[in-house]
Amino acid sequence: MHTNVEGINVKYDEFGKDNEEVVLFLHGLGSSSIVWRDIPEALSKYYRTIALDLVGFGGTDKPHENYTLSYFCEFLDKFLSKIMKNSFKKINVIAHSLGGYIALEYAIKDKSRIKKLILFSSSGLLGKPTPLLNDYLNAVVTSDPVLRYNKLKTVFENLLADRIRLLPIIVDIFISTINMPGAKHAFESAFENSTSTTLDLNMIKEIKEIPCLIVWGEKDKLIPVTFADKFKKILDNATILIISDAGHSPFIEKPAIAYQLILDFLATEQ
Numbered sequence: 001m002h003t004n005v006e007g008i009n010v011k012y013d014e015f016g017k018d019n020e021e022v023v024l025f026l027h028g029l030g031s032s033s034i035v036w037r038d039i040p041e042a043l044s045k046y047y048r049t050i051a052l053d054l055v056g057f058g059g060t061d062k063p064h065e066n067y068t069l070s071y072f073c074e075f076l077d078k079f080l081s082k083i084m085k086n087s088f089k090k091i092n093v094i095a096h097s098l099g100g101y102i103a104l105e106y107a108i109k110d111k112s113r114i115k116k117l118i119l120f121s122s123s124g125l126l127g128k129p130t131p132l133l134n135d136y137l138n139a140v141v142t143s144d145p146v147l148r149y150n151k152l153k154t155v156f157e158n159l160l161a162d163r164i165r166l167l168p169i170i171v172d173i174f175i176s177t178i179n180m181p182g183a184k185h186a187f188e189s190a191f192e193n194s195t196s197t198t199l200d201l202n203m204i205k206e207i208k209e210i211p212c213l214i215v216w217g218e219k220d221k222l223i224p225v226t227f228a229d230k231f232k233k234i235l236d237n238a239t240i241l242i243i244s245d246a247g248h249s250p251f252i253e254k255p256a257i258a259y260q261l262i263l264d265f266l267a268t269e270q
Helices: 037-041 071-081 100-111 131-141 144-156 167-179 183-195 201-207 226-234 255-267
Strands: 002-007 006-016 024-027 047-050 091-096 112-118 212-217 239-243
Touching: 006 037, 006 201, 024 037, 024 100, 024 131, 037 047, 037 112, 037 255, 071 100, 071 183, 071 212, 100 112, 100 183, 100 201, 112 144, 112 226, 112 255, 131 144, 131 183, 144 167, 183 201, 212 226, 212 255
Parallel strands: 024 047, 024 091, 091 112, 112 212, 212 239
Antiparallel strands: 002 006, 006 047
């Protein structure tokens, strides 16, 4: 599906339109809504699920902007206002990596809009890139197509607990997307802004009452699992769950486990 948000053509998937409660999915850096695979559709038995391609990524337009966290939050606010037809009720947000950072910043700006947060391997506390994040950027900006493919393949293998789980088509899809006009700029700008900044620790205290589930892959090499403990210190009411034999995207390697965790957390009265 597509909609126009103040001149930006936005691609998104939506399921379970007849359900009242909304679950929004936000992907990570360089990714798109396809990363969630079948989870949004599976959840649509109980919820209205919306998985969008963030501005600058996937099938959504990639304007030449400074991709700050504020820019992403403004875009998200405009998108939600349109898709919800301005009758805005509290929503649940499931977010991954950069998407987690955006979700937290969005909640800080207006906590009244968020019912629950589920964060997978969230960024927001880095301050500087990890070695694998630097490898990711280096692969994206490599001009030689064969060398770039090999570098990206290595990075994507390292995102998993077991590199044999990588589907080669994932690399091909990423390359076809990053070759779109404006995509490389959006990636580099979002990378710079999200890895060189951190959440305001004073402001994040304001959202501690929002029920939050933080999920991490035990073998995450992009944002190590030690960051789960760092999030626990600033969101002390959050529930932390570590998934064994999983890397940066546990919902890809362990989809059944991730789906059940999501379903249980959303269904629990807080």
